[in-house]
Amino acid sequence: MAIFDVSGYKKYCELREQILPAGLTHLVDRTNHYNFGTKTQEFAVPPGVDPSGFLKSCNHDGGVCIEMNHGTTTLAFKFKHGVIVAVDSRASAGNYLASKDANKVIEINSYLLGTMSGSAADCQHWERLLAKECRLYRLRNNHRISVAAASKLLSNMMLGYRGMGLSMGSMICGWDKQGPGLYYVDDNGTRLSGRMFSTGCGNSYAYGVVDSGYREDMTVEEAYELGRRGIAHATHRDAYSGGVVNMYHMQEDGWIKVCKEDVSELIHRYRKGMF
Amino acid sequence: MALQDICNFQSVFEDRLTTEYPAVPHGKKIPSNYVSGLPFSNNKSLFHFYIPVAEYLDESPIQFGQISTVQNCSAVSSEDPFLTSSSLPTCLPFASSQSVPLPFPMAHGTTTLAFMFQGGVMAAADTRSSCSGLVACPASQKILPIHSHLVGLTSGTSADCALWKRILARELRLYQLRHGRRLSTSGAAKLLSHMLHPFKGTELCVAATLCGWDGGEQKNFVDSTNAKVSLAKDERFSFSQQCSIRKKMNLSGPRLFYVCSDGTRLRGMLFSVGSGSPYAYSILDQGVHWGLTVDEAKSIAREAVYRATYRDAYSGNCVDMYHITSKGWTRRNREDLKEEYYREKERRKHEKTERRDVAFSD
Numbered sequence: 116m117a118i119f120d121v122s123g124y125k126k127y128c129e130l131r132e133q134i135l136p137a138g139l140t141h142l143v144d145r146t147n148h149y150n151f152g153t154k155t156q157e158f159a160v161p162p163g164v165d166p167s168g169f170l171k172s173c174n175h176d177g178g179v180c181i182e183m184n185h186g187t188t189t190l191a192f193k194f195k196h197g198v199i200v201a202v203d204s205r206a207s208a209g210n211y212l213a214s215k216d217a218n219k220v221i222e223i224n225s226y227l228l229g230t231m232s233g234s235a236a237d238c239q240h241w242e243r244l245l246a247k248e249c250r251l252y253r254l255r256n257n258h259r260i261s262v263a264a265a266s267k268l269l270s271n272m273m274l275g276y277r278g279m280g281l282s283m284g285s286m287i288c289g290w291d292k293q294g295p296g297l298y299y300v301d302d303n304g305t306r307l308s309g310r311m312f313s314t315g316c317g318n319s320y321a322y323g324v325v326d327s328g329y330r331e332d333m334t335v336e337e338a339y340e341l342g343r344r345g346i347a348h349a350t351h352r353d354a355y356s357g358g359v360v361n362m363y364h365m366q367e368d369g370w371i372k373v374c375k376e377d378v379s380e381l382i383h384r385y386r387k388g389m390f
Numbered sequence: 391m392a393l394q395d396i397c398n399f400q401s402v403f404e405d406r407l408t409t410e411y412p413a414v415p416h417g418k419k420i421p422s423n424y425v426s427g428l429p430f431s432n433n434k435s436l437f438h439f440y441i442p443v444a445e446y447l448d449e450s451p452i453q454f455g456q457i458s459t460v461q462n463c464s465a466v467s468s469e470d471p472f473l474t475s476s477s478l479p480t481c482l483p484f485a486s487s488q489s490v491p492l493p494f495p496m497a498h499g500t501t502t503l504a505f506m507f508q509g510g511v512m513a514a515a516d517t518r519s520s521c522s523g524l525v526a527c528p529a530s531q532k533i534l535p536i537h538s539h540l541v542g543l544t545s546g547t548s549a550d551c552a553l554w555k556r557i558l559a560r561e562l563r564l565y566q567l568r569h570g571r572r573l574s575t576s577g578a579a580k581l582l583s584h585m586l587h588p589f590k591g592t593e594l595c596v597a598a599t600l601c602g603w604d605g606g607e608q609k610n611f612v613d614s615t616n617a618k619v620s621l622a623k624d625e626r627f628s629f630s631q632q633c634s635i636r637k638k639m640n641l642s643g644p645r646l647f648y649v650c651s652d653g654t655r656l657r658g659m660l661f662s663v664g665s666g667s668p669y670a671y672s673i674l675d676q677g678v679h680w681g682l683t684v685d686e687a688k689s690i691a692r693e694a695v696y697r698a699t700y701r702d703a704y705s706g707n708c709v710d711m712y713h714i715t716s717k718g719w720t721r722r723n724r725e726d727l728k729e730e731y732y733r734e735k736e737r738r739k740h741e742k743t744e745r746r747d748v749a750f751s752d
Contacts (some may be wrong), residue, residue: 147725206404273738279503319668319669319672319701319702320668320669320671320672321672322669322672322697322701323668323669323670323671323672323673323694323698323701324672324673326669326697326701327673327693327697329674330740330741331738331741332741332744345672345674348672348675348676349672351675352668352672352675379620385675385676386675386679
């Protein structure tokens with residue numbers, strides 16, 4: 116039927132064809148996430164390729180070690196008036212700064228945000244795929260997807276490729292019927308719900324600041340200031356974070372972009388006594 | 391001996407025989423080697439025990455922990471019970487990229503910090519000694535006084551740090567007796583750095599922060615301290631002005647040096663070392679500036695160590711604080727951070743119930 120074609124719905128027999136070695140004409144690059152691998156194995160890896168074996172052979176002693184570092188700082192915390200999301204904007208490729216103005220927050224829809232840390236390519240691809248799935252969910256079911264379900268979708272995508280060298284540390288933030296939601300999703304398939312997370316190699320610096328200044332009953336301005344400080348101090352000490360602080364505030368009726376401030380100016384303001 | 395045959399003991403002196411016999415693969419028993427290789431042959435008295443000498447003790451300490459040369463490799467078999475400890479899996483996080491045989495698992499988990507301000511130097515550290523997941527001692531002392539005006543914070547291997555601190559203390563005392571004045575902190579740092587240099591490249595791991603107050607026997611010392619106190623009472627000076635003022639009284643004042651066994655020697659205003667240091671750095675960056683009062687400095691140092699112990703698994707238990715002034719160091723009572731953790735938990739619970747009450751009343 117035409118509706119099946121439009122929405123990409125695949126019958127079971129079609130799926131099987133794609134996985135069997137004979138069905139080489141239909142190499143999958145879009146897995147159907149609603150079966151969650153219950154009927155057939157749905158990993159979109161061409162037959163004969165073994166990424167996890169390749170990685171294992173690389174990472175043994177004496178081999179070339181592929182270091183998966185998440186070079187960034189992102190943080191998000193829940194408080195009385197919603198969720199604050201703050202990220203830096205430096206994209207590094209080894210020692211080279213590829214960009215000082217990268218966008219590390221993906222606006223999935225008007226009430227869902229995803230942050231990115233780790234491999235930029237992986238993050239962008241999988242979170243855009245998540246955005247597509249969220250939109251399809253909305254169209255099929257006539258109500259918005261919950262934050263828990265969206266993070267679960269992403270987590271299952273990561274689990275499908277576990278051990279194959281993905282590198283992604285993301286926080287899915289949103290506001291749904293249960294209120295403000297914050298989930299941390301990892302390339303290992305970790306999915307944690309919590310009040311406060313920080314990812315990336317600058318996360319420890321951000322944790323110190325936000326742990327110290329966090330209060331449940333902060334005002335909105337205090338929360339903005341805390342988010343800014345967390346990122347600013349992390350960029351001050353961590354070599355792989357820098358650029359500007361992009362801050363979003365997730366409220367009941369959607370997110371707003373709060374500010375985009377240069378970290379060097381922020382540091383000058385905060386450490387006036389030391390300069 | 392039959393026992394040696396059963397437990398596959400291979401003589402440590404086998405390397406002397408490699409010229410005669412070809413290198414043997416593991417597990418293959420060659421009785422002839424035993425008979426002629428043993429320093430005490432079987433027909434000697436039964437009471438003559440073979441006391442094994444671990445091969446690595448014959449080498450110079452500089453070689454300890456280094457990659458063995460090819461000849462020694464063939465002699466050391468993994469079945470040798472006396473050297474099994476050196477063939478630990480190299481997946482330990484602290485093994486270098488080449489397979490250096492580590493004698494024991496090492497772990498460097500700690501949080502120590504020190505910063506300079508107008509009232510001297512404030513040093514703080516946690517008290518947890520960990521050994522790869524085991525808390526070996528929840529009440530260790532990481533801040534070791536070296537002499538009345540110098541205190542050292544230790545990070546790295548506790549044994550190495552304790553030993554080198556004592557050696558440094560001895561050398562400084564000798565210097566004081568010979569020259570009639572205390573060695574400056576800068577000199578002490580240089581001395582420690584040069585003493586550690588021969589061990590560069592070995593598994594020695596010492597990361598020490600020396601905090602001290604220089605000056606004291608000079609005549610102008612009293613004037614300089616008075617001038618410093620009056621400065622603090624004024625409005626906060628900009629850093630460059632303070633630099634030039636301090637240059638005038640260059641000889642005395644607070645000093646902070648970081649010395650590491652890989653040769654680093656840095657002078658600075660603020661240092662934090664250890665696995666918990668990133669968490670502490672951000673707190674310190676927020677609050678530390680020259681014009682702090684002593685109480686403010688104490689509370690910032692305490693907060694920084696507390697936050698580090700909150701997030702880092704290898705730091706914890708209590709916090710020690712030392713304050714170094716012109717009169718010497720003073721020690722604050724050791725404070726258990728567990729109390730602080732429970733107080734904070736109460737505070738958060740209180741905030742939450744407050745918020746819920748407010749929400750209900752709306």
